[in-house]
Structure formats: C-alpha cells, structure tokens
Amino acid sequence: MIGKIFPKSAGSFKNRIRYIFGCTKHDHEISGIRTISFNTMSRDPLPGVLQGNESDLSEMIREFDQVETLRRFAIDSEKAIKPVFHAMMSLRPGESLTTPQWRQAVTKYMTDLGFDESNQYVAVMHQDKDHQHVHIVANRIRLDDTFSMVKDSNERSISLESVSGIEDGFNLSKAPKPKDTWGVSISHAELQASIRDNDLPLKHKMIAKIAGAIEATNQAQGDMFTFTRLLRKQKVYINLTLNEDGQPKGISFEFDGKHISGRQLKRSRLTWHKLITQEGINYDPETISELQDEIARRDSEEQERARIYYYEFIAVSGRRRKPIYIKFTARDYEVQKMIKEILELIDAIFDALFKPQECRLKRKYIEYVPGQQLNISDELELAI
Template structure:
C-alpha cells in the first residue's frame, strides 16, 4: 500500500472533492466525474451526517483554534492491484482507526471515504487537526510516519509489500530503484498517447475518455493533468499539451474538417462540368 498525506485550509473544498470529484468546466463533465467517484462513507468519528453537515461540524470545531491556517488533515491510502477485494469494508474502517491512532487524532473529528474510480482500491481519511480541547495534532515527519504505517498494515493484513519511499530505502534498495523506468519515459509515453487521443477526438470529453481507457486519471478544470497507474502525475503543460493547446488543436481539426467538406462537393461539380464539356465537344465533332 502507498500512503500520502497533505494538510489544507478548506474542509469544504476537500469534502466536495471526495464526494463529487474535481471541479469540471461543464455540468455534463461534472456529472460524469461525480458518478465515476462512487464515494462510500465507511466510518465517522466524533461527527456524522451528509457532506454539508460534516462541513458545518468541522467548521465549528475549527473555530477553537482560528490561528491554525491548515486544520485539514487528508490522507490517501492506495492498495496494490494484487490486493483487490482482499479487504472488507470493516478492514478499511479499522485501517482508518489505526491511522488516527498513529497520527494522534483518534479523539478528533474524522471521516473515512472509500473510492472506486480507479483500477486500484483506495481510501481517504479526512480529519480535523484541531480537537475538542483546542489542541492541534502534529503533522511533523508525516512522510516517514506514513511509510512506517504502511509497512505495519501490510504485515497485519497480509497485503502486498512495497518498497518504502526513497528517503528511507537502504543503499541496495536505492540501487534497485534505478533500474525502474525513468520519469522521462513516462512523460514521453503520456505525450504520445495524448497526441493520438487528440487526433482521434472532436471534444475535450472525447480526449478525457480515451486517456482514461489508457489507465490515466484525468483532472480537468482550469488546466489539465494526468496521473498514471503508478501514481505519477504530470500537468499537460509538462508534455507540451496545456489545456489551451489541446482546445486549440481540437478547434483547428474541426475547421479543417469543415473545409474538406466544403471542398469535396466543389470538386465533384468541377469534374461533372469537365465531363459535360468533353461530351459536348464529342457531339459537335459527330
């Protein structure tokens, strides 16, 4: 399993994302994004209710320490493909409880949400770093603590073991990591697939769906970004295809197609006139 932790400012933004997905530019895309998320709340702690109720409850406790700029604790746990369907909902809820204890917010508000919008199972835990006593759960050394937590859970639940993050690998493990595909190879593959998807598409929705078929998670908002199956994320601009660039290419393709449709009938008319002229000349000779 792989874990990632971020701290943030907005419970509203975090909970909106977990329930509805990333903000999309159109209503149609937003509905598709929300349906794809398949969000399932599997446990509550010191809080309860729907998305709006949770926002209100988290916000009220946040006021107990208004000086803290980043009260949102957001952990993402991704499980290996080989572990698909190995864990029950209760197992995942128990892992969320274990995480809360490891990061010492077990008495704070938190909610665990399971997602099924990618090919691998993953779990989100959103917690209020501020407790009912006004004290704040520390986020120091979260990178190392999450790595250690992941190794413990792999052993406890008999999950596929993965290498620790690079900072904590042995010399031998670091050497083995060097044999893995280079980041540049990932970028080049993304660039090739994205270019092909654009050439085969009429709209941004077409591009998004084609890239998802290749296993990429597509973030589409003010810009565009792609996350591959190994959780490596690239902005479109990093591979030469910013959102504006893609939209421009799609527009150019539409214009070229329209011109071809205009030229084609004219070509047929010109050919017909030439054939008629030839027939008339032949008739005059007879």
C-alpha cells in the same frame, strides 16, 4: 499498500470533503464510493449525494469548519494554522479489504499519526475498477479544552511504518520503501503533458540521470568529485548551499536550464545529507574549495562546447567562385583527417578545381563564439 499525505491547507474543509464524496472532478475513474467511517455529529452524506442532495454534506462541512472558529475564540491566537489534513491509502490492483478491515486500517493509521477521538475525521473508499483506495480527511485541531494541534513532524516516516504494519496485519503485498526505489509519483497534469510532448517529465529525466551517476560512482568507489564529473557528462550540474562554516547544507540540480533541489526531487535519497550518509558518496570537508572549483568547471566546458570553427576554401580559377565553408567544433578531434579526406574527394571529382587559398599548411579560419563578433585570422597553421 501505498500511503500518501497530501499538502495541508488552511481555511474551509469544503473542497476536500466534496472531493472524497465524488462531488468534484477526479483524475481517475470512480466505479463506486463507500463511506468507511466518520465521527461527526452529522449524518453520512453519501446517500443524499448519490441522490443529488448535498444538504447532509454541507452540514458535515460546517461542523468541520466550526472547530477553528471555536479555537480562535478560546485561545485568542492569530497564528496561522493549517488544520485540513488529507491522506490516502491505496491497495495494489487486485487486492481488496472489506469495510470492517478498512475501518481497522484507518483507525490504526490515524492513531499512529497522533490523531485521537477528539479529532474529527471521515474516511471514504473509491473503487477504480479493480483498484481500491481510501481517502481520509481529518481536522488537526482537537475538539477539547486545549484545542491543540496534531503535530506533523516526521509524519511521512511514521506513515510508512504504519502502512507496513497494516500490510503485515492483512497479509497485503509489501510496497517498496522510498529509500529502496527511485520511483517518483507523477501528477495527472504531468502525465498529460508527457503524452502530448511524447517525452518524460523533466523531473523524472533528472532523477534517472542522477540515479545512474550515483550507481556509477559507487561502482567506481568514487567520491563527490566523481559524482560531479559523471553528472556533468550528462549535462546535469550541481549547486551547493553552504552553512555558516562554509560546508554544504543543501544541494540542487540543474538540467536543461531548470533548477530543482534534491529535497524536491526525492528527499528520501537526494538531499546533501542523504547523498553522503545513505547513498555512499564520499565527501571530505577539507576539499570544499576544490569541490567548488570542480563544480565551476561547468562554465568553461560549456563555453568550449559552444565554440565553433570554420575552414574556408576558395576556388583558384579564372571565374570567381563563392568560398566553401566546413564547420566543426572545438571538440572534433578528427577534424584534420576529415578535411584531408574532403580535399582528396574534391580533387578526384573536380580535377583539382578547388585548391586551398595559400598552401596546404596555412588556412584562413573563422572563429565564432556565441554572443561575440566574428574573429578572422590568417595565422593559424594546421598540418594536413
């Protein structure tokens, strides 16, 4: 079973409640909808919805929305709140629970997260072929004299533990915990884009590269310097956010010109704290200056990769010939051998029609750095 908590929201419950009762477009097929449980005064709206009548649904939405108005009058507070809670519990394909079992699972899950009988909620099951999942929409405002809010601190770790208990209670397959896997959910929009572009979403490519660098660093018993260099080889660069003491408190990753924080990528494994405590990437606070220098090496290496050289060869004969240019980068370590073999090939085919302009030890070269003017010189000597 997988438990997922969606981002909370302010305002009306209308969109969430209409969604779970199948009144709005879904990104998956729905072969069946079943109301699991609810605690509102209004009736179960599903029978009416299935007949095209949303009057009971509107009444349930109105009941949910009234609580925030009552709270505002009762405590006279202008503080912005997000009362709309939406979660989902999803079984693996082939597994199923009966309605009473789902009701028990929902009760345990909500109780573990701090909700009680004073919090309005409604739970609806969607059947997608052989895949069952239940949506829960709840009001975080308690309908009592206090109108207090259900706290959401550590709710994701609590959710994981609650789901694990439900799995044990109903003998369901155990889902791997986030710290044990690099799996990251993909939205419907990301999935469609990846199909259209025939490529993985950027976020998933970044995680794959970072995960490989972590594993390689651990195998080499390396440290944060090793990790930085391994990432750089894959054109992934890191940026650190420092605290008042000049020590890292956050980390972000850059790939293909896009920046994503470790927390956004996978906060259970890729924050600065998780990297050095959970993932085993060693870091000595005394080396922060040297580490910053290592991170900054990216700029010089990128510039060197962009530098391009051209060899220029001019035909020596009675007729004027256009120059021949051979391009190579600064990192083509075999370039001299390559040029020599090309010259030998030209000599063999054209009977020495083409010759170097001055001698074999001196070549005119043109150096081009993107964004700068061409630099032409006759002074470079290259032994061939």
